Amino acid sequence: MFYRPGEPHGLPHDPFNALVVPRPIGWISSLDAAGRANLAPYSFFNAVAYHPPQVVFAGTGAHAEGGLKDSVANIEASGAFVCNVASAALAGAMNLTSAPAPRAVDEFELAGLTKAPSRLVAPPRVAESPAQLECRLVRIVELETSDPVAAPNRLVIGRVVGIHIDDDVLVEGRVDIARLAPLARLGYRDYAPVREVFEMTRPSWQTAE
Numbered sequence: 001m002f003y004r005p006g007e008p009h010g011l012p013h014d015p016f017n018a019l020v021v022p023r024p025i026g027w028i029s030s031l032d033a034a035g036r037a038n039l040a041p042y043s044f045f046n047a048v049a050y051h052p053p054q055v056v057f058a059g060t061g062a063h064a065e066g067g068l069k070d071s072v073a074n075i076e077a078s079g080a081f082v083c084n085v086a087s088a089a090l091a092g093a094m095n096l097t098s099a100p101a102p103r104a105v106d107e108f109e110l111a112g113l114t115k116a117p118s119r120l121v122a123p124p125r126v127a128e129s130p131a132q133l134e135c136r137l138v139r140i141v142e143l144e145t146s147d148p149v150a151a152p153n154r155l156v157i158g159r160v161v162g163i164h165i166d167d168d169v170l171v172e173g174r175v176d177i178a179r180l181a182p183l184a185r186l187g188y189r190d191y192a193p194v195r196e197v198f199e200m201t202r203p204s205w206q207t208a209e
């Protein structure tokens with residue numbers, strides 16, 4: 001089959017996000033102007049550079065009360081956020097923090113999560129998460145949208161300034177994926193815990209002689 005986005009595809013659900021998979025989940029904590037904590041999952045999320053390390057996530061669509069989603073608005077105003085790794089064990093709590101809650105709601109409290117202080121930025125970390133990236137805002141990019149009011153799309157770019165790793169996920173100095181057990185977002189309502197790995201060495205270029 002072939003379809004153009006925006007035109008009928010004839011399927012019961014939009015297949016787009018079932019094709020770009022698996023997506024890591026950036027579980028973003030931030031602070032509003034009054035110092036209230038906010039926490040929400042974003043799977044339009046990834047690492048995009050090493051030197052300096054940078055991550056991106058995209059807020060798509062408006063907050064239930066209108067305007068930008070809390071995470072994007074908070075980061076635009078405060079310039080900092082933390083990206084917490086959502087492990088499979090935290091799937092239920094992560095999902096709770098995606099509720100379209102009123103702006104004033106602290107999703108750490110909503111989901112029964114513990115705040116751990118960050119070292120270099122003001123927003124707290126999720127203590128239960130196995131690893132967290134402290135980030136400073138680089139810039140927010142306005143993405144194309146079909147409706148700038150009802151569906152604003154923003155790409156948030158952050159520079160990672162501090163990294164926390166739970167010692168329990170380190171085995172012989174390497175992050176052990178089975179211990180980290182990150183949760184991957186698939187399409188529809190689907191998720192997958194990442195536990196299995198295999199190793200490959202990248203080829204070096206060899207000239208034929």
Ligand SMILES: Cc1cc2nc3c(=O)[nH]c(=O)nc-3n(C[C@H](O)[C@H](O)[C@H](O)COP(=O)(O)O)c2cc1C
Nearest residue numbers: 040041042043044058059060069070071098099100
């Ligand atoms: C696994 C998962 C991934 C999500 N990914 C995104 C995303 O990439 N972008 C987005 O705008 N919303 C995403 N959402 C929905 C937001 O989490 C939801 O709109 C949340 O209420 C936003 O909270 P905030 O306004 O406090 O930032 C996702 C939800 C879940 C459960």
